[in-house]
Amino acid sequence: MASAHSDHGHGDHPKFLAHHFDTPEQQFDAAKFGMWVFIVTEILMFGGLFVAYLIYKGQEPSVFIEAHRRLDWKLGSANTIVLLFSSLTAALAVRSSQLGKKNETTMWLMITIACAFVFMGIKYVEYSHKFHDGLLPGRYFTAHLPEHAHNGQVLPQRANMYFALYFMMTGLHGLHVLIGASALGYVLYRNLRGDFSPEYFTPVEIGALYWHLVDLVWIYLFPLVYLVG
Amino acid sequence: MATEVAGAHGHDEPDHLAPYLSQEAGRGVKGWLLTLDHKRIGLMYLISTLLAFFMGGVFALLVRLELFAPGRTIMSAEYYNRAFTLHGAIMVFLFIIPSVPGALGNFVLPIMLGTKDVAFPRLNLLSFYIYVIGATFSLYSIVTGSVDTGWTFYTPYSTTSQTSVVSMVLGVFILGFSSILTGLNFIVTVHKLRAPGLHWKRLPLFIWGTYATSIIQVLATPVLAITLLLLAAERTMGVGIFDPALGGDPILFQHFFWFYSHPAVYIMIVPGMAVASELFATFTRRAIFGYFAVAMSSLGLALVGFLVWGHHMFTSGQSEWATMLFSALTMLVAIPSGVKVFNWTATLYKGSIELTTPMLYALSFLVLFTIGGLTGLFCAVLNTDIHLHDTYFIVAHFHYVMMGGTVMAFVGGILYWWPKMTGKLYDEGLAKISWLFVFVGFNTTFLIQFVMGSKGMPRRYYDYLPQFEIYHKVSTVGSWLLLIGFSICAWVLIKSLRSGPKSPPNPWGSAGYEWQGTESPPVMQNFRETPTITRGPYDYHLCTDEELFDGFPEDLKK
Amino acid sequence: METMQLPPQWSTFARQVDWAFYFIYYLSVFLFVVIIGAAMYFVYQYRRKPGVKAEPTGHATVLEITWTVSPLAILAFLFHIGFRGYIDMSVAPADAMEIRVRAKKWSWDFEYPNGGHSNILHVPVNRPVRLVMSSEDVIHSLYIPAFRVKKDTVPGFYSTLWFEATQTGETDLFCTEYCGAAVGTTEISPGDPNVGREGNRRHVGHFSMITKVRIQTMAEYNTFLESILRPPTDPATGREATPEKWGEILYRSQQCNTCHSTDGSAMTGPTWRGLFGRQRQFTDGSSANADANYIRQAIIAPNAKVVQGFNGVMPSFAGTLRDNQIDALIAYIRTLR
Known part of the structure; x- marks a missing residue:
C-alpha cells in the first residue's frame, strides 16, 4: 500500500453527505443496503412467531379453525386494503421526492401516516371486541365459560393458544405500524423543513422501504390468522 | 490537505486531523459520550466489556469458591444458583458477544478497510447506548432479587421462578438489538466502504471473521428476541406458549433458544479466530496459509452454525430422527474448524516467529481451541453425548472454546492493538508472566473438569458427592491462578496507560493495513490521506523495510 | 470393570459407549499430539533469527483439499458408532419391565407394576427395564452414570428410557437438568446420609435430587416388591394408613x-x-x-x-x-x- 489518494474531492462535498462517504451514491447505497439487512432481521423475528403458530396449528388444527371464526375477517380485510393502499402512497412519496416535488411528497406521506392511524383504529375496535368476549391469551382466556358463549357455543379452553399467538403476532405487528408511522412522521418533518432534493431523498426511500416491510408482514399474517380454514 | 466541510456537525466540529484521544478531537465528557467516532465508541465498548468481564469473573470465583468443599462453603444454595446464573448471563450477553466485535471490531474494522468510519456512525453510538441500557436492565435484576434460572432461561423453570427474571430477559432482549445494529453496521461497511484497491480477496482475515459474525448476529439474534419476548409475555401476561398447563410446549422454547444460542456460539468464537489469524500473520511475518480456505471457513461456520441447534437437546425428548439428523450435521462443524487449525499450524512452518505476548495468546488459542474442538467430538457422537450431556464435561468443553478460545484471542488482540489504541507501549516482561498464570490457571481449572464430568458429576450442582471433592478442589485452586494472571494483566494495562513509553506507528513491524499510514493513536479520520491498497494484508515479501520498520519514522532516517 | 475415566460399566450399553468414548479419546490424543506437536516444533525451529526472513506463503492445494475432505471419513465413522449405540438406546425390548418415574422438586418417585412406590430405584439384574417418566413441575433429567443413560422429564409429556443392568450392587442416580433450590435450609429426616455433615438441617435443591439405584437378583427384587405393598404412610397422621x-x-x-x-x-x-x-x-x-x-x-x-x-x-x-x-x-x- 504504497501510494496515497492525492485528492478525494473534498471541495465538492455536499452538505447532506456525511464526511466518511466519498459520493452521494455511496451514501445512498449504504443506507438502502442497511435497511435491507434490517428488514431481514425483522422478518426473522416475525419468523419465530410464524413458526410457533404453524407448530401449534399443526397440533390442534380443528381448535384453530374453530377459534379463527371468532375473528372478524371483514375488519381484517379492511385493514389489508388500508395497508396495501398506504404502501402505494409511500411509494408515491418516494417518487415525488425523487422528482423534487416537495408538496406532493408531503401529501403522500400524510396519507400514508393517516392510513397507519386508520389501521390502528380498526385494530382497536377488533381488540376491544376480543377483550369483551374473553378471547384473551393464556391464563386470562375465558371464552370457554358459558357466559361468553357465541351463538350458543363456547370455545374449548385449548383455544387460548390461538389467541396467545394472535395477540403476540398482531400486537408485535401493531407496534411496528406505530414505529413505522413515527419514522414516516420524522421524514415528513424533514421534508417540510426542506431537507430533500432530487439529489438527496434517502430518508424518504428507506422510510418507505421500512413501511413496505410492515405491509409485507401483514400480507402473510392476515391469511395465516384470519383465513385459516 | 483540504479540511472537512460536513456542516451537519454544527459548531462543535471535531478536528479530523487531531489524534482521536486528544481534546481537539472532541472535548471533555461530552466529546466522549456523544462521539460518533468508531475508535472512541470502540474504546467505550472495551471499557464496558472489561467491566462486565470483571463482574462475571467475580461471580465465577464465588462459584468456584463455594465448590471448594462439599456442603455449604460460603453461601446458601439459592445464592449459589444466582451466582452461576449471573456468571453465565453476564459473560455471554454482556461480555463475550459484544467483546471482540464491539471493542476490537469497532476500533480496527474501519481502519483495516481504509475508511474514516463505519457506514452509520450514529447507529453505532446508538448501539452502544442500547448496550448500556440492556446491561442496566440486566444488572437491575441483581438488585431486585437476582435471577436463578441459569443463562439458558429454560421454561417452565424460568416462568415459575420467584426471582427477577423479567428484567434480566428484557435486558438480554435489548442487548440483542445492540448486537444486531453492530452487525448491520459492519456488513454495510464491509460492502460499501472499502478503500480503493481493497477488493474482497485482499480483505484481512479479521474482516472476514467479523463479517461472518455480523451475518450470524443479524440472522440469529431476532429469533432470540422474539423468544425472550414470549417468555416475558408468559411471565407478565400469562401467554402460555411454553406452558404445558395451557397447551404450550416447553421443548419449543429450547428449539427457539438454541436456534439463536448455537449460532451465538459462533458469534463468540469466530471473532476470536479472526483475531488469532491477524496475530499469527504478524508474528510469523508471512501470509496465513490457505487464506481463501480460512476466510471461507468463517462463512462456513456461520452457515453450519444455523443447522445444528438440536445437538443441545439430545436428551430433551425431541424426536429420535431429529436427534440423529442434528448429530450428523454437527459433525460438519469439525470441517471448517479443522481447516482453520491446520492452516494456522501450516502458517508457522518456515515463518519468522516472534514470541511476543500477543503471539503467546494466539498459540494458547490454538492449543486450547484444539482441545475444545476435539472434546466437541465426544459431544457430537450420540451415545457418548447421552452420558456426558449436562455434566462437567460439557462445562469444560465450552470453557475451552469460549474462554480458551475467545478470551485468549481477545486478550491477545487487546495487547496487540493496545499501542494503536492508546499510543502507549506496555511492559512485555510482566505481560508474559501474566500470560503464564492465565494459561496454567486455565488448564488447572478446566482440564480436570473433563475427568470429573466423564465420571458423572452433573453441572449446576451446589453440593456434590464425596468422590468428586478432589477434582473440585484442584479446579478451584486453578481459578485463583486465573485471578492472579488477570490481575497482573490489568496492572500491565494500567501501568502502560500511566507511564507507558510512547508507541511508534507500527511497533510490531506488521504489514497489516491498520498499521500502515496511521499514527499511534490514529487521527480522528484515521488516515491523513485516503489509502489506496496495492497488495494483500499479509504480503510481507512485497513490503519495503520502511513499511515494516518498528520504530519511530525519524529514527529510520538516521 | 473399572475404567480410567468413566464410571463402572453396569449396563449393557456401557461397553459400547465406553468403546466409542475411548476411540474418540485416543483419536483426539493422537490428533492433538500431531497438530500441537508440529506447531510447537515450528515455533522452536522457525523462531526469529536475525537476518532470516519468513518464506513467503505458497500454495499446496492438494494438501488443503486433503485435510478438508479426509476428516469427513473419520466423522462419518464417528457418527456411525454413535448412531448405532443410540438406536440401541432408543428401542426398548418388547419384554422390558416398566417402572413409572415421577420427578418433582426435588425428589424422585418410582412406581412399580404392582402399584408400590419407592424413592430409591430398585431394578432386577439382567432384565431389561423401561422407565416411563414425567414431571410434576419443571424439567428434570434422570441420569445414571454407571448405566450411561440420561433422559429429561418434561412436564406435560412422557419420556422413556431403558437399560439392562449387568451387575448387582448400588450406584448413583442424579438429576441433571437444573431445577432450582429451596429457600434456606430444610430439616433432614432421620436416616438421611447427610445427617451430621451440617447439623440436622441442609440445603435442598437440584443438587440434592440424587438417589440410588439398587440392582438386585430377581429373588431379592421380588421380596422388595412384596415389601412395598404394605400400606403407605397416611399424610394426615404420619403413620401407616388404616x-x-x-x-x-x-x-x-x-x-x-x-x-x-x-x-x-x-x-x-x-x-x-x-x-x-x-x-x-x-x-x-x-x-x-x-x-x-x-x-x-x-x-x-x-x-x-x-x-x-x-x-x-x-x-x-x-x-x-x-x-x-x-x-x-x-x-x-x-x-x-
Whole structure:
C-alpha cells in the first residue's frame, strides 16, 4: 500500500453527505443496503412467531379453525386494503421526492401516516371486541365459560393458544405500524423543513422501504390468522 | 490537505486531523459520550466489556469458591444458583458477544478497510447506548432479587421462578438489538466502504471473521428476541406458549433458544479466530496459509452454525430422527474448524516467529481451541453425548472454546492493538508472566473438569458427592491462578496507560493495513490521506523495510 | 470393570459407549499430539533469527483439499458408532419391565407394576427395564452414570428410557437438568446420609435430587416388591394408613375415580356411595347382594356381571392389585354410606 489518494474531492462535498462517504451514491447505497439487512432481521423475528403458530396449528388444527371464526375477517380485510393502499402512497412519496416535488411528497406521506392511524383504529375496535368476549391469551382466556358463549357455543379452553399467538403476532405487528408511522412522521418533518432534493431523498426511500416491510408482514399474517380454514 | 466541510456537525466540529484521544478531537465528557467516532465508541465498548468481564469473573470465583468443599462453603444454595446464573448471563450477553466485535471490531474494522468510519456512525453510538441500557436492565435484576434460572432461561423453570427474571430477559432482549445494529453496521461497511484497491480477496482475515459474525448476529439474534419476548409475555401476561398447563410446549422454547444460542456460539468464537489469524500473520511475518480456505471457513461456520441447534437437546425428548439428523450435521462443524487449525499450524512452518505476548495468546488459542474442538467430538457422537450431556464435561468443553478460545484471542488482540489504541507501549516482561498464570490457571481449572464430568458429576450442582471433592478442589485452586494472571494483566494495562513509553506507528513491524499510514493513536479520520491498497494484508515479501520498520519514522532516517 | 475415566460399566450399553468414548479419546490424543506437536516444533525451529526472513506463503492445494475432505471419513465413522449405540438406546425390548418415574422438586418417585412406590430405584439384574417418566413441575433429567443413560422429564409429556443392568450392587442416580433450590435450609429426616455433615438441617435443591439405584437378583427384587405393598404412610397422621385410608389412596392412585364417583352420581361406572350391601340387577337378568365377595369379583373379573344401565368397559385389576389392596378398597367402599 504504497501510494496515497492525492485528492478525494473534498471541495465538492455536499452538505447532506456525511464526511466518511466519498459520493452521494455511496451514501445512498449504504443506507438502502442497511435497511435491507434490517428488514431481514425483522422478518426473522416475525419468523419465530410464524413458526410457533404453524407448530401449534399443526397440533390442534380443528381448535384453530374453530377459534379463527371468532375473528372478524371483514375488519381484517379492511385493514389489508388500508395497508396495501398506504404502501402505494409511500411509494408515491418516494417518487415525488425523487422528482423534487416537495408538496406532493408531503401529501403522500400524510396519507400514508393517516392510513397507519386508520389501521390502528380498526385494530382497536377488533381488540376491544376480543377483550369483551374473553378471547384473551393464556391464563386470562375465558371464552370457554358459558357466559361468553357465541351463538350458543363456547370455545374449548385449548383455544387460548390461538389467541396467545394472535395477540403476540398482531400486537408485535401493531407496534411496528406505530414505529413505522413515527419514522414516516420524522421524514415528513424533514421534508417540510426542506431537507430533500432530487439529489438527496434517502430518508424518504428507506422510510418507505421500512413501511413496505410492515405491509409485507401483514400480507402473510392476515391469511395465516384470519383465513385459516 | 483540504479540511472537512460536513456542516451537519454544527459548531462543535471535531478536528479530523487531531489524534482521536486528544481534546481537539472532541472535548471533555461530552466529546466522549456523544462521539460518533468508531475508535472512541470502540474504546467505550472495551471499557464496558472489561467491566462486565470483571463482574462475571467475580461471580465465577464465588462459584468456584463455594465448590471448594462439599456442603455449604460460603453461601446458601439459592445464592449459589444466582451466582452461576449471573456468571453465565453476564459473560455471554454482556461480555463475550459484544467483546471482540464491539471493542476490537469497532476500533480496527474501519481502519483495516481504509475508511474514516463505519457506514452509520450514529447507529453505532446508538448501539452502544442500547448496550448500556440492556446491561442496566440486566444488572437491575441483581438488585431486585437476582435471577436463578441459569443463562439458558429454560421454561417452565424460568416462568415459575420467584426471582427477577423479567428484567434480566428484557435486558438480554435489548442487548440483542445492540448486537444486531453492530452487525448491520459492519456488513454495510464491509460492502460499501472499502478503500480503493481493497477488493474482497485482499480483505484481512479479521474482516472476514467479523463479517461472518455480523451475518450470524443479524440472522440469529431476532429469533432470540422474539423468544425472550414470549417468555416475558408468559411471565407478565400469562401467554402460555411454553406452558404445558395451557397447551404450550416447553421443548419449543429450547428449539427457539438454541436456534439463536448455537449460532451465538459462533458469534463468540469466530471473532476470536479472526483475531488469532491477524496475530499469527504478524508474528510469523508471512501470509496465513490457505487464506481463501480460512476466510471461507468463517462463512462456513456461520452457515453450519444455523443447522445444528438440536445437538443441545439430545436428551430433551425431541424426536429420535431429529436427534440423529442434528448429530450428523454437527459433525460438519469439525470441517471448517479443522481447516482453520491446520492452516494456522501450516502458517508457522518456515515463518519468522516472534514470541511476543500477543503471539503467546494466539498459540494458547490454538492449543486450547484444539482441545475444545476435539472434546466437541465426544459431544457430537450420540451415545457418548447421552452420558456426558449436562455434566462437567460439557462445562469444560465450552470453557475451552469460549474462554480458551475467545478470551485468549481477545486478550491477545487487546495487547496487540493496545499501542494503536492508546499510543502507549506496555511492559512485555510482566505481560508474559501474566500470560503464564492465565494459561496454567486455565488448564488447572478446566482440564480436570473433563475427568470429573466423564465420571458423572452433573453441572449446576451446589453440593456434590464425596468422590468428586478432589477434582473440585484442584479446579478451584486453578481459578485463583486465573485471578492472579488477570490481575497482573490489568496492572500491565494500567501501568502502560500511566507511564507507558510512547508507541511508534507500527511497533510490531506488521504489514497489516491498520498499521500502515496511521499514527499511534490514529487521527480522528484515521488516515491523513485516503489509502489506496496495492497488495494483500499479509504480503510481507512485497513490503519495503520502511513499511515494516518498528520504530519511530525519524529514527529510520538516521 | 473399572475404567480410567468413566464410571463402572453396569449396563449393557456401557461397553459400547465406553468403546466409542475411548476411540474418540485416543483419536483426539493422537490428533492433538500431531497438530500441537508440529506447531510447537515450528515455533522452536522457525523462531526469529536475525537476518532470516519468513518464506513467503505458497500454495499446496492438494494438501488443503486433503485435510478438508479426509476428516469427513473419520466423522462419518464417528457418527456411525454413535448412531448405532443410540438406536440401541432408543428401542426398548418388547419384554422390558416398566417402572413409572415421577420427578418433582426435588425428589424422585418410582412406581412399580404392582402399584408400590419407592424413592430409591430398585431394578432386577439382567432384565431389561423401561422407565416411563414425567414431571410434576419443571424439567428434570434422570441420569445414571454407571448405566450411561440420561433422559429429561418434561412436564406435560412422557419420556422413556431403558437399560439392562449387568451387575448387582448400588450406584448413583442424579438429576441433571437444573431445577432450582429451596429457600434456606430444610430439616433432614432421620436416616438421611447427610445427617451430621451440617447439623440436622441442609440445603435442598437440584443438587440434592440424587438417589440410588439398587440392582438386585430377581429373588431379592421380588421380596422388595412384596415389601412395598404394605400400606403407605397416611399424610394426615404420619403413620401407616388404616385400611380405609389406604383404600381411599388407591381409589385415586389406581384411577378408580375416573369412572366411579363417591357422591352418588353415575359416571362411566356405578357410584360407590351406598354400594356396599345393596341389591344389584345385572344385564343378564340375575341379581346379587353387593357384599365383599361381589366387590372382589367385580375388581378381578369386572365384566362377568354388568350392572343394568352400564356397559362392560372396566379393565380387570387381577395381578395389578394385591389381596391386601383389594381388602383396603372394600374397607373404603364400606365407609361410603
